[in-house]
Amino acid sequence: METSLPKFDSTFSIDCVIFGFEAGELKVLLIERNQEPFKDWWALPGNLVNNDEGIEDAAGRILDELTGLRELHMEQFHTFGEVDRHPQGRVITVAYFALIRINGKKEVKPMTGFAKNASWHAINDLPKLAFDHIKIFETSIQKLRRRLSYQPIAFELLPEKFTLTQLQLLYEAILNKKLDKRNFRKKMLSYGFLKELDEKQKGVSYRAAKLYKFDRRKYNKIFQNDMNAI
Amino acid sequence: METSLPKFDSTFSIDCVIFGFEAGELKVLLIERNQEPFKDWWALPGNLVNNDEGIEDAAGRILDELTGLRELHMEQFHTFGEVDRHPQGRVITVAYFALIRINGKKEVKPMTGFAKNASWHAINDLPKLAFDHIKIFETSIQKLRRRLSYQPIAFELLPEKFTLTQLQLLYEAILNKKLDKRNFRKKMLSYGFLKELDEKQKGVSYRAAKLYKFDRRKYNKIFQNDMNAI
DNA sequence: TAAGATAGTGTAAAATTTACACATTATCTT
DNA sequence: AAGATAATGTGTAAATTTTACACTATCTTA
Numbered sequence: 001m002e003t004s005l006p007k008f009d010s011t012f013s014i015d016c017v018i019f020g021f022e023a024g025e026l027k028v029l030l031i032e033r034n035q036e037p038f039k040d041w042w043a044l045p046g047n048l049v050n051n052d053e054g055i056e057d058a059a060g061r062i063l064d065e066l067t068g069l070r071e072l073h074m075e076q077f078h079t080f081g082e083v084d085r086h087p088q089g090r091v092i093t094v095a096y097f098a099l100i101r102i103n104g105k106k107e108v109k110p111m112t113g114f115a116k117n118a119s120w121h122a123i124n125d126l127p128k129l130a131f132d133h134i135k136i137f138e139t140s141i142q143k144l145r146r147r148l149s150y151q152p153i154a155f156e157l158l159p160e161k162f163t164l165t166q167l168q169l170l171y172e173a174i175l176n177k178k179l180d181k182r183n184f185r186k187k188m189l190s191y192g193f194l195k196e197l198d199e200k201q202k203g204v205s206y207r208a209a210k211l212y213k214f215d216r217r218k219y220n221k222i223f224q225n226d227m228n229a230i
Numbered sequence: 231m232e233t234s235l236p237k238f239d240s241t242f243s244i245d246c247v248i249f250g251f252e253a254g255e256l257k258v259l260l261i262e263r264n265q266e267p268f269k270d271w272w273a274l275p276g277n278l279v280n281n282d283e284g285i286e287d288a289a290g291r292i293l294d295e296l297t298g299l300r301e302l303h304m305e306q307f308h309t310f311g312e313v314d315r316h317p318q319g320r321v322i323t324v325a326y327f328a329l330i331r332i333n334g335k336k337e338v339k340p341m342t343g344f345a346k347n348a349s350w351h352a353i354n355d356l357p358k359l360a361f362d363h364i365k366i367f368e369t370s371i372q373k374l375r376r377r378l379s380y381q382p383i384a385f386e387l388l389p390e391k392f393t394l395t396q397l398q399l400l401y402e403a404i405l406n407k408k409l410d411k412r413n414f415r416k417k418m419l420s421y422g423f424l425k426e427l428d429e430k431q432k433g434v435s436y437r438a439a440k441l442y443k444f445d446r447r448k449y450n451k452i453f454q455n456d457m458n459a460i
Numbered sequence: 461t462a463a464g465a466t467a468g469t470g471t472a473a474a475a476t477t478t479a480c481a482c483a484t485t486a487t488c489t490t
Numbered sequence: 491a492a493g494a495t496a497a498t499g500t501g502t503a504a505a506t507t508t509t510a511c512a513c514t515a516t517c518t519t520a
Binding site for chain 4: 410412413417430434435436437438
C-alpha cells in the first residue's frame, strides 16, 4: 500500500480531535479516509496547512472542509514531529482539539472528497486509527482533562441551556470517574457563573430539572486575575 | 534592513526559552544575533529544523549549537504559526522551554557563528527581543507556572543538593509571589519525595541549612496514578 | 563574646472537601 | 385517580487542607 506512493518534501499539517458530548458519553468525530495512504481507515480530520494562512485559520478551514463544522472552540494542544510519522515523507503536525455541541448536528457531511464519511465514536470504543492518530488522541484527552480544571470548556460541549446533571455527566465523562451529586452542585453553584433560568427541562418522563446557562461575563469577572480558575 | 533579504518558502523552526535560576532570580538565556534579520538584537536561541530529524532531537541539537548546553530537561509548550512572524517568509515555530542548573555553568559559549554572544537575563529585565520572541517568552512563563503545579520541574533548576529556602525562592520567582516559609516547608516535606541529607550547606557566613535531594523514584511512586501531582 | 544573619519550628482558626440518604416532583401506567 | 417509576434537589457533620502568624536555635564573623 505504501511503497508505490510518491514521496513529498517536508510538509506541515493540522489534525483535529473533535469532541462532542451525547447521551452521557464523550465522543470524537472521525473521518473515513478516501485516499491513500490508509485509504478506508478511520482518522482524525486533518490536512495540510497552506503557505499563506496562519495555523489557527488553517485549523478552522480544515475542520470546515472535512466536517462542515464552523466557528467551534479550538485550542492547540501539541505538535507532533517525529520523522517517521507519515509513510510518504516528513510531516509535522500541530494538533488541535475542537469542542462542539452535538445537539441536532448529529449528521456531519465532509465537504471534500478527501473523506468519504464522518461519524461520531465513543472515546472508549474507537476503531483502529491511521498514522499515529491514536497517540494524538490520547494526548488530547489528557490535555482536555487538565484544562477542564482551569478553563470553562465544559460549556462548549453542552447546549446553551443545560441541567446540572448534564454538566455533571460531562465532567464524569471527561475525567472518567464518578462525582458526588451534592458536592458537585454545591461547588459549581458556588463559583457564581451559572445563571439559573426560569425554565425547566422538557420532554422527559420524570421530574423536570431546572435549566442553567453559563454566564461568561461573570466568569471573566471572577477569574480575571486568573492563574486560578475552576 | 528587511527589504533586501531573500524570501524563503515555508520553513519550520524551533525556539527555546532556557530558564535558569541564580541569585534568587529566574533568568533566561538569550543570544545576540549575528545575522540579518534582527542582526545585533537579542533573541531566543532558535534555528531551522532539518528534514531528517524529529523535533525533539532538533530542539536538543539547536540548543547545543547555540549555547553549548546539552541534555537539558526540555518540554514543548506551544507552536506559533502566524503568517507574518518572520520578515523573510512563512516560518512555523515550535517553542520549547529548557531548564538548566546554572551552577558553575554561568559562561555559555555559542557553537555557531549564528550567535555572537549568549547571556543570562533576569526575566523582569529583558531587552527588546527580535521577531515575536517576547510573545513566545510570555507564553513560556505562563506554561511554566502552570506546570510547576503538576510536574517536578523545580528540581531541574536547582543543584542536586539544595536547601528548602532555595526551593522556596525558586517557587517565588516562578510564581512571582511571596510564600509563607513555614507553610511552604510543611507542604513540601509532606509530599514525601524530598530526601533529607546528612549534609549541610557550606561556605555561608551564617547558620548552615540542611541539604535535600529530590527523590524521583519516590515521586513516581507517589504520583504514578497521576492526574494529581504537586 | 556579642552582633549579624538565616535556619528551623507549632498551633489555632478558617476554609475546603468529603461522605452520606431521603423527601419531592413530574410522568406514566393501569 | 392511585400507585409505580425515575430523576431532582437538598443539609450537615467530620475530616482535611490551608492560612496566618513570631520566636528560638545555630553558625559565622568581628
